[in-house]
Amino acid sequence: MGEGIVMALKQARSQKAYEKALSLMPGGVNSPVRAFRAVGGTPFFADHGEGPYLYDIDGNRYIDYLMSWGPLIWGHAHPEIVRAVTEAAARGMSFGVPTEWETRMAELVISLVPSIEVVRMVNSGTEATMSALRLARAYTGRPVIVKFEGCYHGHADSLLVKAGSGVATFGLPDSPGVPEATAKTTLTAPYNDLAAVESLFAAHGERIAAVIVEPVAGNMGCVLPEPGFLAGLRALTERYGALLIFDEVMTGFRVALGGAQARFSVRPDLTTLGKVIGAGMPVGAYGGRREIMSLIAPDGPVYQAGTLSGNPLAMAAGWTSLSMLAAAGDALYERMERYGQALVDAFVALGRRKGIPTFGVAVGGMFGLFFHEGPVTDYAAAKACDTRMYARFFHAMLEEGVALAPSQLEAGFLSAVHTEAELAETVAALERAFARL
Structure with missing residues (x-):
């Protein structure tokens, strides 16, 4: 023993x-x-x-x-991450005004994740996916989202439809407390079933704003994408003018330095990231093409804000962790x-x-x-x-x-x-x- x-x-x-x-x-x-x-x-x-x-x-x-x-x-x-957080805390927990840590962190994330040209820091993976979907609907002018059975994207109302992970574990209904009208804006398909997604687009293509997917599913156990599945989603969304969102809250900096999109060579329009970019501190992010991200306030009309977004403790921890990952390669x-x-x-x-x-x-x-x-x-x-x-x-x-x-x-x-x-x-x-x- x-x-x-x-x-x-x-x-x-x-x-x-x-x-x-x-x-x-x-x-x-x-x-x-x-x-x-x-x-x-x-x-x-x-x-x-x-x-x-x-x-x-x-x-x-x-x-x-x-x-x-x-x-x-x-x-x-980890001693280096603890040191970074301790030094940041000694200077102040939160300021509610910009810090250089936010800019350094944004620069590093953009350099490492292939699809991200502009990034917005938030405080959780749920907040990141919720905000990315709002942005996708605004950019396309369409109401409907496609997600996959067993994929969990946080507990925002429109995403608690055939979710995996804890919802599946406890055998809960699709989402009590979520208005029926909200649930109807989410369509679902089986993971790895490209033909099912094609059928949804054939029936609802003009109303679909985005497809959101865990590129490697992690909330029904760890399930890999079948060959061609992610590339097929990319082609479908481009054909119908919808956006492709990779929820890399779990896979980002986990399956490869640039996330699943780097590993599988498929570039989404928007990417969501979670606590891994803060070495475990409460943090998240969403980012993507500049033309899409320019709709976010204050540059555009899509409102999203947070007092603790980009707080110095999370930024210091995250920058230290991601820098170490970049060095390790x-x-x-x-x-x-x-x-x-x-x-x-x-x-x-x-x-x-x-x-x-x-x-x-x-x-x-x-x-x-x-x-x-x-x-x-x-x-x-x-x-x-x-x-x-x-x-x-x-x-x-x-x-x-x-x-x-x-x-x-x-x-x-x-x-x-x-x-x-x-x-x-x-x-x-x-x-x-x-x-x-």
Whole structure:
């Protein structure tokens, strides 16, 4: 057994903390998946993180593959990022007037993401996608958005239609609380089904403002685009005068330095980014062609604002993180993908050995593990996975000191500081976990 692996979890403090939280917050949490409803049991409460490790308040140590749901690409509490945030905080948390940090950050993002000529900083991925859709409707003068079943783009009203991730995990209706008229402005198609999108355009092309897509889906597990799917979306939107929006909140700086659009050589009109550009700080961004972005206030009539947008703490953390990624280059992403593929290969091989259907994918710093006789290419296949088996697997791995997503419909994430040592411990933990399944 590797050093630091925990075989019998102590959870007394987490249990007590959760009981208190239940009386104060819906489900005891501030974001639904944290409640462990998809896998059962009591969520552990974090105390601190260091590099690839997460420590809970009971003293358990985990190899962390959550990475705060993706943004911690340099792991927990990286010294250079902590230093940048500390120095920025000492000068002031927020000013409500411009700072040079915003300009430096914008310049760096534009230099790294192929499709972005002009960028606007916001405070979350939800805010980024919501704003990008408003902009797309204004630019085209059309009301309708096309999204894909199982793709989650934040909790704005028009996007909570056949969403994945937490919505799918809890089996909620399409979106209670969303007016029917709002829901009708969103059309859906199966992910990876280009023919279905063609049919939507044939029927509604003159009313469709944009197609929004996760270029690598991460909210129905990690699902790769089929060859030609993204290029087909690009061609369709161009033919009908609609915009193509890549939601790279999860994939941006995760699957490649320039995001999925760089990896798959497809350039969208607009791109949304999330907390990865702030090294985990609350931040998001949307950007794209200059002629489209010029409609945003104060240059144009499309209103969007935020007091904390571009705040110095997030900008300092993000600029430091992205600069480090730019210096590391493609070699870092290749190394993370080799690591992820090794995890996937071990998972699939163990499943075969035990007669348990398993499938997995790895791309850049993302991976997905499915209890399913693959492949998993869309939401229907993801929903058909054995979620009960995943719940047993999740808790077995947790007892072995490995923290995975508490839902099979979520992607896993690697960091630049996961090493061969953590890989060896994780593969050994997989073997022991499968022995108990």
